[in-house]
Amino acid sequence: AKKQGKNRYCYFEQSMIESFDWKISIEKELREAVENNLFYLMYQPIVDAMTGRFKYFEALIRIKDSNIPPNIFIPVAEETGLILKIGRWVMEEAMAQIKIWENMGLENRKISVNVSPMQIQDYELISFLRDELIKNNVDPADFEVEITESVLLENREHNIKVLENIKELGIKIALDDFGTGYSSLSYLTYIPVDKIKLDKSLKDRFLSLDNSQVIKGLISLCHGLDLKVVVEGVETLDESENLKIQNVDYLQGYYFSKPMKKEDATLYIENDIKK
Ligand code: C2E
Numbered sequence: 001a002k003k004q005g006k007n008r009y010c011y012f013e014q015s016m017i018e019s020f021d022w023k024i025s026i027e028k029e030l031r032e033a034v035e036n037n038l039f040y041l042m043y044q045p046i047v048d049a050m051t052g053r054f055k056y057f058e059a060l061i062r063i064k065d066s067n068i069p070p071n072i073f074i075p076v077a078e079e080t081g082l083i084l085k086i087g088r089w090v091m092e093e094a095m096a097q098i099k100i101w102e103n104m105g106l107e108n109r110k111i112s113v114n115v116s117p118m119q120i121q122d123y124e125l126i127s128f129l130r131d132e133l134i135k136n137n138v139d140p141a142d143f144e145v146e147i148t149e150s151v152l153l154e155n156r157e158h159n160i161k162v163l164e165n166i167k168e169l170g171i172k173i174a175l176d177d178f179g180t181g182y183s184s185l186s187y188l189t190y191i192p193v194d195k196i197k198l199d200k201s202l203k204d205r206f207l208s209l210d211n212s213q214v215i216k217g218l219i220s221l222c223h224g225l226d227l228k229v230v231v232e233g234v235e236t237l238d239e240s241e242n243l244k245i246q247n248v249d250y251l252q253g254y255y256f257s258k259p260m261k262k263e264d265a266t267l268y269i270e271n272d273i274k275k
């Protein structure tokens with residue numbers, strides 16, 4: 001039950017995902033997508049919490065005519081090593097898009113891309129990024145990467161060095177999904193990132209329990225460390241208002257916009273939509 005037509009999400013039971021056959025079929029579809037260039041990017045706006053105005057997009061990968069979502073195929077791509085090729089495509093595509101928007105005279109054209117731990121381990125990542133910035137003539141300030149705390153699990157020292165090298169290229173780094181894993185506060189003092197993205201689950205837990213002091217404390221701690229704070233998965237006006245009071249810097253979520261195809265993302269920038 002993979003292809004069920006557009007806009008119909010099918011069920012992915014945990015047992016199915018873990019089953020060998022299921023993985024093989026996802027891997028097969030992934031390889032086909034890599035060979036035939038069947039990927040595209042969706043763009044979701046991240047807005048300034050204070051003004052509600054558009055700041056930049058996060059790029060989110062999809063497979064054409066497929067119902068398999070990235071939270072299913074990205075782990076398979078990581079297991080099979082296909083993520084290296086896919087990840088390079090994502091970075092190339094995002095830089096090309098930044099250039100397209102720049103050529104259209106659009107000033108807000110920044111894109112943030114997700115980068116897997118295996119890509120951070122890739123010895124060629126830094127030279128790849130440097131070459132792509134030059135080739136596309138892209139300002140590194142228009143490009144950002146999102147990493148997760150799992151880069152601290154193995155080869156920590158090497159990975160931190162790579163993150164420092166990324167920053168030396170002028171590219172900012174966001175720490176994604178904060179609050180989902182080990183999320184120790186201590187590593188915030190030494191991981192070289194510029195921004196923290198608080199996961200939707202953390203926000204749900206602490207806003208709903210009227211436990212907003214936790215979010216507030218976390219945010220002021222981040223600000224004390226000179227880190228910007230994004231909250232993900234904002235779905236209502238209420239949440240948005242609440243988070244604004246907590247001094248969050250940026251907001252992202254369905255309340256502002258779902259991820260969009262590039263044509264709609266272009267219109268979004270052109271109209272400089274304010275929620
Ligand atoms: P993520 O990086 O945490 O991306 C945010 C996810 O939350 C996206 O799911 C987005 O569509 C969804 N989202 C945004 N706003 C809301 C909201 O208000 N409510 C809810 N319920 N969800 C919201 P998506 O696009 O399905 O991506 C899932 C995950 O797949 C991403 O989570 C990321 O970990 C991974 N991923 C996506 N694209 C890439 C990529 O190019 N490279 C890598 N390595 N991973 C990617």
Ligand code: CA
Pocket residue numbers: 058114146176
């Ligand atoms: Ca992300």
Ligand code: CA
Pocket residue numbers: 176177197199232
């Ligand atoms: Ca996230």
Ligand code: CA
Pocket residue numbers: 177199
């Ligand atoms: Ca997430």
